[in-house]
Amino acid sequence: MEESDRSHFNEMLDNQGNPREPYCRLNAWLSEKPSNFLSRKSKEAETIFRRLGITFAVYGSDEATERLIPFDPIPRILSAREWKTISAGIDQRVRALNAFLRDIYHRQEIIKAGRIPADLVIQNEAFLPEMIGFTPPRKVYAHIIGTDLVRVSEDEFYVLEDNTRTPSGVSYMMENRETMMRMFPDLFQSYRVAPVEHYPDALRQTLESVAPDPAKSAQTVVILTPGIYNSAYFEHAFLADSMGVELVEGRDLFVDEGKVFMRTTREPQQVDVIYRRIDDAFLDPLTFQPDSMLGVPGLFDAYRAGNVTICNAPGTGIADDKAIYAYVPDIIEFYTGQKPILKNVPTWNCSKDDDLAYVLDNLADIVVKEVHGSGGYGMLIGPTASKREIAEFRKVLQANPGNYIAQPTLALSACPTHVASGVAPRHVDLRPFVLIGDRVRITPGGLTRVALKKGSLVVNSSQGGGTKDTWVLED
């Protein structure tokens, strides 16, 4: 074990180097294992993952286009009390974001009240004018959300991103749990861990609850995937399989007289709910990107006619836009009348002159991100960047400041992680998965991503991050 480092919050050890309550048994269990135990178990896990095909594709690399996300065998443990705060905060946040979406596509009260600049919403690339005046079933826009959280101290959790489009990673949450139960039954049994296995049922109930006609006895739900070459294809297949619904591609669907059907070996079958895992722009070549081969011509008209439900609704991306992000605390207060439970990271908007000036003066200490970027690409992490990288990024930023936001570097918490030298703290984040339909369902746990490199703060799998099973303890 490395000596305790006070620059960040260590989730397992307190400042005296003693294990915190939820980690006591894990710490004792780890200490009685032989030194090669974790290496052996990691290899075992890798074999299982590869055999089951739990892989993700890396774009732009020719060889080995399917890779495994490294799996760290040491669980991250959250107490029931910690989880209560997190889930209350997420519940509050996703309700507010859905209210915000309904508002901006209808009366736009929040703009009229002067709580958010009109341009930021109306001129936003993620704002879909086609959605104005349309109300989806149960007034839910974002049904499936993955809220990215980081922890900086005992009680402080910050929301980094809301991911209201098509968040992925839930299959890893479930497979990680399966793997842990298989590999460490004794450790697992010594804790009372809240289960995650009902997620597919909850997802299906959520999707059925927002069908155009919820009274219909049998709803046909499908998952729409771009196909086997998509980076998250495994997850699409996994979810379809565990919900017992068809996994379709655009070419399997067609629209006739305003209704959506799938091509089967027999007569066409009408589809009620589409959980789509393709972006807005590709949904319907007649309404959006005309050269899309992934979508279904006429789908959007069928949607607006109320004959099919698309989850998440088109146009929800605006709720997780990085420029809107700074206003989420206002959004929460405006629609719920409550103070936000989870913190927002202070954000400088580089399109504002004052903010830009500050960011340029402090590049070495802060994080700069592209407004529409994701996956950890095109960002600068000041404290770990070289002088040259900072100088180069300065030019890029000055050329197009409106494309960037900046945030202070947070001291991400660290969890014990298996590394070459044994067990050492590595920085983590957390993505719990939320479902919004007839009610809000939050699965206890989520996906913990871990930066495997010492000192690194980038947890994205495309940048060498790994994952951990996340245990939420029951009272």
Add this chain to the structure above:
Amino acid sequence: MLGRTAASLFWMSRYHERAQNITKLLEVAYRSAMVSQQGENSIDDWRFTLMSSGCDWAYQAKHDEITPRSVISFMVFDKNNPSSIRTCLEMARNNARSVRTGITAELWEAINTTWIEFAEVTPQSITQDRLPDFLSWISQRSHLFRGALLNTVLRDDGYFFSQLGNFVERADNTARVLNTQYWVLLPDNDVVGDGSMQNQRWSGLLRALSGLRSYRFAYPNAELTAFNVAEFLILRKEMPRSLAHCYQWIDDVSDDLGQFYGSRQPSLDLASGLWRDLKEAEMRDVYQQGLDDFLNDFIVRNNAFAHQLSKDYNFA
């Protein structure tokens, strides 16, 4: 079931069967080349492999002469050869992957592990002396695939489509292997020379179709004759790679499919027509029509069945 799902299950099985057939052909070429006396014959063995798998043209476009080394690399590892074992295993896996939800975990693991392990093998490491072991490993893996399919898959439409793909491919392979060397099976061929040449060809054919041993049981005097070998591989339905066996299976599965859906499509009638003709045929009739004519006709009808099936059940 989606039409695309039916297509993927059909092709998953078809490609896996093809990989196994190519493997068998290579095993036989390797073995014959080893026992043949003159160098020229040994090249013929490799040429038959290319012809039986329909790869001769593609091979000639790429290589000037036939050498064991380049045939092996072309038929086993070549990414651009649509019938190489590599391509077949990859296509089988891609089809399985696109219907991941429609197949069992056992079946997926069999097919996925085969592909992963195959992809890790470098062509350079498969020297001639390692070839037999490697081919026999591929055969084993393909039996595992088929075992997983037969033992774990629910007997619904998905299963029926996977069986049809399997036997359409097998029937096609058997007919092509026979067609490539049909003259060896003409009855008047029995008496040329001392017969050792014929014996070797006949046993090669039987080996290529995994039937040498069972032939000895099926024909009590165990003697190899053109007539019996041809009958065994074409009309004897107890031989698992004969045309008759394939079509008896296809006809059975077609009936099941028709019953499952509650209606008979045109393709199912094509299948039963072909089965009826094989069931009623005798070798005399086959020779009368002309063996090569008979085989060509069969290949065309088998293709027509597969084509009609894909239309009837919205494969595309």
